[in-house]
Amino acid sequence: MQIMVRLINKFNSSSSSLEEKIAALFDLEYYVHQMDNAQDxxxxxxxxxVINGLNSTEPLLKEYAAFVLGAAFSSNPKVQVEAIEGGALQKLLVILATEQPLTVKKKVLFALCSLLRHFPYAQQQFLKLGGLQVLRSLVQEKGTEVLAVRVVTLLYDLVTEKMFAEEEAELTQETSPEKLQQYRQVHLLPGLREQGWCEITAHLLALPEHDAREKVLQTLGALLATCRDHYHKDPQLSRMLASLQAEYQALATLELQGGEDEGYFRELLGSINSLLKELR
Structure with missing residues (x-):
């Protein structure tokens, strides 16, 4: 704990240089990976x-503050609660909504993901604060493809997390009633539909990387019940899926010839085929 106090003081001191402040945050990130340290x-x-560090006019300080916060929030409910009360969510969204270097937005998105995961109350607040609009603008900016994949992955995680929490509650009665109630108040799917995420997600299939397409296909599957009518009316999606089906059919055949029965491309082909089947 003394080390962390020293690092925070170094970061917070007006006599520290920019380099010293960044070094302090860099070292702090190492310590807060451990849950007890993060709670300390x-x-x-x-x-x-550190949350107040997000207000800095210096992009590098914003970036490293977000880096520390992302590590501290990760699977750490006490820290997540404190962060929400300390205004972290608003600050993260403001950074994502304004013009910032891509490196800053990457780390801020990482912190946002860590704050929202397994924390339905934060997810509610995120929706109330217009978080989906912020993310929509983010993925539609030029040159943010790398962020788009992370955003889609986050949305997939949040949709499936809520679904699993509700299913688990029915099957095991292990989810606390309070937490279940909070999940039920996270109206994520209607929000995604209203904010145009059915179309946005579908059009991200045009990304060239296989792993990006994999994430997008996963998310399309998770949104199927909500977006089915949108998907049906989207000729671009049908064309894209048909084109990818042909591409991955060829790649899966090569895999098979190389002796891989359950290869990566075959798996992707399976996702595409099941989506096409659902949309017939």
């Missing part, structure tokens, strides 16, 4: 200091 940040007000 709360005990002496360190978390709020």
């Amino acid at each position: 940040l709360l005990s002496f007000g360190g978390l709020q200091v």
